[in-house]
Amino acid sequence: MGRIFRLGDDVDTDQLAPGRYMRGGIEALAAHCLESVRPDFAPNARPGDIIVAGRNFGMGSSREQAAEALRHLGLAGVVAESFAGIFYRNAINLGLPVLTAPDLSAAEDGAEARLDPAGGRLVLAGEHSITLDPLPENLLPIIAAGGLVPFLKARFRREGAA
Amino acid sequence: MAMQTQTANTLAQKIIGRAAGRAVAVGEVVTARVDLAMIHDSGGPRRVAPILQELGVGLWDSERVVLISDHFVPGDTEEGARILQLTRAWAAETGVAFHDGQGICHVVLPERGHLVPGMLVVGGDSHSPTGGAFGAYMFGIGATEMAGVLATGEIWLRVPGTILIEWRGALGSGLMAKDIMLALCGRLGMDGGKYQAVEYTGDTIAALSMQERMTLANMAAELGGQVGLIAPDAVTARYLAAAGAAPGDWTGLTTDPGADLLEHHLFEAATLAPQVAAPHSPANAGNAADADAAVDIAYIGACTGAKHADLAAAARILRGRRLAPGVELLVAPASRRDQDRAAADGIMAVFEVAGAKILPNACGICAGYGAHRLSADTTCISSTARNFKGRMGDPTAQVWLGSPLTVAASAVAGRIVDPRDMLAEAA
Numbered sequence A: 001m002g003r004i005f006r007l008g009d010d011v012d013t014d015q016l017a018p019g020r021y022m023r024g025g026i027e028a029l030a031a032h033c034l035e036s037v038r039p040d041f042a043p044n045a046r047p048g049d050i051i052v053a054g055r056n057f058g059m060g061s062s063r064e065q066a067a068e069a070l071r072h073l074g075l076a077g078v079v080a081e082s083f084a085g086i087f088y089r090n091a092i093n094l095g096l097p098v099l100t101a102p103d104l105s106a107a108e109d110g111a112e113a114r115l116d117p118a119g120g121r122l123v124l125a126g127e128h129s130i131t132l133d134p135l136p137e138n139l140l141p142i143i144a145a146g147g148l149v150p151f152l153k154a155r156f157r158r159e160g161a162a
Numbered sequence B: 001m002a003m004q005t006q007t008a009n010t011l012a013q014k015i016i017g018r019a020a021g022r023a024v025a026v027g028e029v030v031t032a033r034v035d036l037a038m039i040h041d042s043g044g045p046r047r048v049a050p051i052l053q054e055l056g057v058g059l060w061d062s063e064r065v066v067l068i069s070d071h072f073v074p075g076d077t078e079e080g081a082r083i084l085q086l087t088r089a090w091a092a093e094t095g096v097a098f099h100d101g102q103g104i105c106h107v108v109l110p111e112r113g114h115l116v117p118g119m120l121v122v123g124g125d126s127h128s129p130t131g132g133a134f135g136a137y138m139f140g141i142g143a144t145e146m147a148g149v150l151a152t153g154e155i156w157l158r159v160p161g162t163i164l165i166e167w168r169g170a171l172g173s174g175l176m177a178k179d180i181m182l183a184l185c186g187r188l189g190m191d192g193g194k195y196q197a198v199e200y201t202g203d204t205i206a207a208l209s210m211q212e213r214m215t216l217a218n219m220a221a222e223l224g225g226q227v228g229l230i231a232p233d234a235v236t237a238r239y240l241a242a243a244g245a246a247p248g249d250w251t252g253l254t255t256d257p258g259a260d261l262l263e264h265h266l267f268e269a270a271t272l273a274p275q276v277a278a279p280h281s282p283a284n285a286g287n288a289a290d291a292d293a294a295v296d297i298a299y300i301g302a303c304t305g306a307k308h309a310d311l312a313a314a315a316r317i318l319r320g321r322r323l324a325p326g327v328e329l330l331v332a333p334a335s336r337r338d339q340d341r342a343a344a345d346g347i348m349a350v351f352e353v354a355g356a357k358i359l360p361n362a363c364g365i366c367a368g369y370g371a372h373r374l375s376a377d378t379t380c381i382s383s384t385a386r387n388f389k390g391r392m393g394d395p396t397a398q399v400w401l402g403s404p405l406t407v408a409a410s411a412v413a414g415r416i417v418d419p420r421d422m423l424a425e426a427a
């Protein structure tokens, strides 16, 4: 089980991967991830935790580090009402589960929860769960492999062996 | 999301549907076959080759890959020379089509006949939407995804909704596609395109030349669209025939009447005045006549602003005029072919007489490279697409964006001006 961090609408890539820490590499970016909106996030985030946000998550620039920082912190994924297009692409290709749902009001900040990307559920404590929009079928294997490069590696290894 | 097939489809749906091998609905994620992949010296071989090596595979189809050197041309730094060398070695090893030092990728690709309407094309550069001017679904991707495409010939994408941008009426004298785009950036903002398909339509657009249309498609990137499409027509066909592209039948390659649109914006060309964007965003657009700024440097360059049509426009102003004292005019024609045509037309001679400095057919200052990158505290009026802080040189440099007409007129006046007065005198 992880815990839920709630965020609002329009979380942008500069909040996720602050430009001023770019030179420090992914370690520094992850350590300062979201510090301008939720200073308690990066110091407390543990593997398995989940971000639950509003509309247009990941808006802004095309920097891949925005998704990479979350993956580096071990996040189980992000659930939001909607995602910005390029962030969504980057997240999938880096193996970070990103799922949508129209109503996330039952997911409270700090609550224990588990993300089940393949099953399309956000499982809350006490058997409760929120149904999420299912991940597109052709993207599931990419997420399961941990991103585009590992996915292709496995695919070519299989084809090479066949 | 509703998945029923509709009888009325958008242009984006039709192209993606063909590449996916079935009818597609807006919002669904599909895996599509890529018809063509374009890469350049900066994001190309030096970034994708190591990933391909890690995957242990070669190119899925070397005949569907085009490599163009533009960012590090002419290779006058040690780093640039090394990257060009690596680029050339990879081209020789893979046998892909390679245009070396011939100009900026987005201009060279169609000029050499590689683009055909209806294609699904990926480019390793953020201004890849330029290909949409030819009715190709062309969009930009990063190096990791590009390596994936080069290895498999496939890419996943979400079928976008369409934001139809319709312009009606004739563009007045002194107005160009660049003015349309800056006005749109100001009105819709840099995320107005929502990573969906922007499509330009209307009689204003239909009357534009192919190179002017390329400016619209190119700057769909500044609007935040995934693509910037224009349905192919007789103007497209003429350009492609001259470029030696494969002939084709593109009937039906339009957005059907009654197709579901995400947004439909209507603009009247009669209300448009020459535009400039103040530092440091294309969205800071306003009338050139209202700008109050003296300029040190005028730059006519980039894929967006130094095609033959742009050079010709600037020359209309510069013929018989001198630059204001202390102003430097730099011209970097977008491709060698456009420069040769401009030389034959007498346009290059106009630049020389006016005292302009001619720079290589490359990205140059637009990418922040080369000896002419902007120095501290200079003010520049530029025909490029982006004026983000520090992009073209020192972070204290102030960059304004405008059409080539506005850039040329401002170079003559020594301050930013509406070019229409000078055009009236020239007539």
Ligand code: SF4
Residues within 6 Å of the ligand: B070, B104, B105, B106, B125, B127, B301, B302, B303, B304, B362, B363, B366, B367, B384, B385
């Ligand atoms: S000219 Fe500028 S905008 Fe065009 S490809 Fe080169 S760097 Fe990018």
